[in-house]
Amino acid sequence: MAEQSSGGVQSVERVFDLLEAMTEAGGSLTLSELAEQSQLPLPTIHRLLRTLVGRGYVRQLANRRYALGPRLIRLGDGASTQLGAYAKPQLTSLVAELAESANMAVREGDRVLYIAQVPSSHTMRMFTEVGRRAPMHNTGVGKAILSQLDDDTVRGIMSRAGMPRATDKSIGDVDELLADLERIRERGYAIDDNEQEIGVRCFAVPVPNAPTPTAISVSGPTSRVDEAFGLRAVPLLQEIAANVGHELRTSGAR
Structure with a gap:
């Protein structure tokens, strides 16, 4: 026994x-x-x-x-699908309010995994396929997730995954990244400002009480997603993140 x-x-x-x-x-x-x-x-x-x-x-x-x-993949896929299902209605309301694409992603090893996405109705919009994996250091959701981890863990992730620069705006130094993460913790949100793709800006926040480090974001072209947009978007993102975290906690998903 x-x-x-x-x-x-x-x-x-x-x-x-x-x-x-x-x-x-x-x-x-x-x-x-x-x-x-x-x-x-x-x-x-x-x-x-x-x-x-x-x-x-x-x-x-x-x-x-x-x-x-490999057998963990099936469990991980099932858990990701469940988390994405919890978030989809909240992301839909976020898109209705802000008119830009919304995403939810989780940490998967040394990368982020997108598990839910609701696209904007704009013809020119951001679309991230569910199931896509991306670097942590140059994505909004990735940096919001990293901000939930301690510095030693972040250093370990970067040493294994590397820090390739997708654009000339990307962070390519771990100390510079740690300084950015400290700013993210202080203000409560992350910004991908042309760091993964030129012409695209993203605001992201951590999801509290999630069973694994998780973040949600809104993203779109820099012509629409500017500083004024961020002032409207961040409080809504934080409210939605709190709602998602509450649903996960009360549903027993933890």
Whole structure:
């Protein structure tokens, strides 16, 4: 019979400790790194990994590192679909109010994953396909997500993912990025100002109480999405983000 800790099943808690440690490390760790991260005894880690590898939730690489397994993809897709479904009505109301495209994205390893999108009715508009993955350092949602993480975690993400400059406006230095994230935390929102694509501006905010670092945004051409637009958009984004976070919390999605 599994031991219990804090009212939960201890062996299940330990499995999630291992999976979360691999996720935080970018997807893979050595056995010794897993022991250091999880503070679990090596025999316990061996036993849990055998089960996870056998079920396809973890795989052992040729260099003897342990990595997240392909069977997690189905669980992740299902969770992303659920989160996107919660957000869709809220994003729709955001588009109705601001007349620009709205998005919701979550952290997936070292990148952002777009899980919901409602396009603007304008002929010239931004369209981001649901399921698209993008860098964190030069997207509005990515920076809003990074602002929820500590500096060491951000440095680890950037060292693994790199910081390619999509435009000459993109941030390409981790210290410059950390300074920008501090400003985002202070003011409560992020801006992608021509950083991923010239001629496009995006305002984004974190979603509180989400089960994984999450953000929502509105984006459009710089001719329409200007400073005056931001003054209208940010309070609405923050209100919608709070509503989405409340729905996730009260629905038990956490």
